[in-house]
Amino acid sequence: MTTQPYIVFWKGTFIVSAAAAVYTLYKLRTSIKKSNSNPKVNPPKIINNITDLIGNTPIVKVESLSSYTGCEVFCKMELQNPGGSAKDRVALKVIQDAIDRKAIIPHKERKDLVFEGTSGSTGISIALICNALGLQSYITLPDDTSLEKLKLLESFGALIKKVKPASIVDPDQYVNSCIESCNKINDDKNDDRRGIFVDQFENELNWKVHFETTGPEIFEQMDGKIDCFISGVGTGGTIGGVARYLKAEKKLRNIDVVVADPQGSGFFNRIRFGVMYDQLEKEGSRRRHQVDTLVEGVGLNRITQNFHENEKYVNLAYRIKDIEALKMARWLSNNDGLFVGSSSCINACSVVRYVEEFGLQNSGKRIVFVACDSGSRHLSKFWKEALALKEEELMSTLDEL
Numbered sequence: 001m002t003t004q005p006y007i008v009f010w011k012g013t014f015i016v017s018a019a020a021a022v023y024t025l026y027k028l029r030t031s032i033k034k035s036n037s038n039p040k041v042n043p044p045k046i047i048n049n050i051t052d053l054i055g056n057t058p059i060v061k062v063e064s065l066s067s068y069t070g071c072e073v074f075c076k077m078e079l080q081n082p083g084g085s086a087k088d089r090v091a092l093k094v095i096q097d098a099i100d101r102k103a104i105i106p107h108k109e110r111k112d113l114v115f116e117g118t119s120g121s122t123g124i125s126i127a128l129i130c131n132a133l134g135l136q137s138y139i140t141l142p143d144d145t146s147l148e149k150l151k152l153l154e155s156f157g158a159l160i161k162k163v164k165p166a167s168i169v170d171p172d173q174y175v176n177s178c179i180e181s182c183n184k185i186n187d188d189k190n191d192d193r194r195g196i197f198v199d200q201f202e203n204e205l206n207w208k209v210h211f212e213t214t215g216p217e218i219f220e221q222m223d224g225k226i227d228c229f230i231s232g233v234g235t236g237g238t239i240g241g242v243a244r245y246l247k248a249e250k251k252l253r254n255i256d257v258v259v260a261d262p263q264g265s266g267f268f269n270r271i272r273f274g275v276m277y278d279q280l281e282k283e284g285s286r287r288r289h290q291v292d293t294l295v296e297g298v299g300l301n302r303i304t305q306n307f308h309e310n311e312k313y314v315n316l317a318y319r320i321k322d323i324e325a326l327k328m329a330r331w332l333s334n335n336d337g338l339f340v341g342s343s344s345c346i347n348a349c350s351v352v353r354y355v356e357e358f359g360l361q362n363s364g365k366r367i368v369f370v371a372c373d374s375g376s377r378h379l380s381k382f383w384k385e386a387l388a389l390k391e392e393e394l395m396s397t398l399d400e401l
């Protein structure tokens with residue numbers, strides 16, 4: 001008996017459809033299985049160079065401060081940059097600009113140099129970026145710079161010159177000494193290496209990179225809804241660039257831009273009363289450091305170019321005592337799992353002061369402060385003191401700040 005062709009046709013169609021249905025079911029099952037097995041997996045794409053990780057830092061809601069104030073309090077996690085602070089942005093911008101201008105050339109047999117006088121995070125950012133791009137970092141710093149920072153710089157292979165702490169008018173002061181070392185190489189006809197001096201305090205690429213990146217990131221992450229931005233002033237780059245972006249570019253004219261100032265620094269009086277001065281600076285009372293505080297990275301007693309250019313966008317300031325910063329360090333670590341450095345703590349203290357001054361409790365205002373670096377950068381000084389606080393000195397509520 002011969003099989004009818006239409007039966008063959010329908011049999012074939014049935015087999016193909018059944019196979020397709022089984023395959024689809026199989027794919028569906030494995031994809032459901034996959035997504036159920038780890039719904040949180042959403043890894044970023046592969047990048048080609050560590051410098052591609054700079055910027056686009058997250059913002060985290062700080063629950064303990066939000067519930068205490070009845071506002072929405074967020075921190076911009078600049079400590080998530082690969083070099084551990086916002087200084088990565090500045091170092092990359094200045095170095096990239098010098099490469100574009102051909103002032104320095106990466107990956108030569110004899111490495112071109114990037115000079116900076118810094119005892120802070122900027123040196124670490126420069127050292128990291130130089131290694132990633134094929135350049136050599138040269139950092140001058142005071143000889144009492146904390147051991148962890150020194151070790152980090154050494155680990156990155158930075159050339160390090162330690163000098164005795166001195167006033168900025170002294171030619172042997174670490175910034176002046178750095179400029180001299182850079183000029184020496186550029187003036188030497190027998191040395192074919194070139195050098196640039198980053199000059200983070202006066203170089204306006206500093207505030208510009210925050211205007212181009214940090215400010216827009218914050219605006220986008222907050223959906224444009226932001227009432228207050230709080231930062232310390234080290235060079236003034238972060239606060240200047242972000243404030244200018246939010247107020248001038250995005251026309252958020254009503255937002256408050258607040259300087260969190262450590263004791264001994266002059267910005268509080270500068271913003272509140274127009275005078276750059278702190279009582280701790282009076283003749284005879286000043287100790288060895290530029291600003292007498294445990295807080296590192298922020299606080300100054302001169303107006304930098306980066307601050308000067310953007311001062312008109314800053315309208316408030318709070319002066320935070322070291323003891324308050326120490327208590328806040330323990331509070332944030334214990335209540336939010338935020339293990340941050342000293343300048344982040346004075347920013348967080350300023351959130352509380354701001355809400356108190358304007359009676360903003362339960363107003364739902366959206367406040368962003370900067371988490372500049374991790375507590376691990378401050379273990380031997382600030383966090384040593386924070387850990388030495390006695391049980392009764394710790395805050396059980398933020399009313400005690």
Ligand SMILES: Cc1ncc(COP(=O)(O)O)c(C=O)c1O
Pocket residue numbers: 085086087121232233234235236237238239296297298341343344372373
């Ligand atoms: C520890 C620390 N605090 C504060 C700041 C803000 O400083 P600046 O005013 O130089 O932008 C920075 C910059 O990254 C920092 O590293």
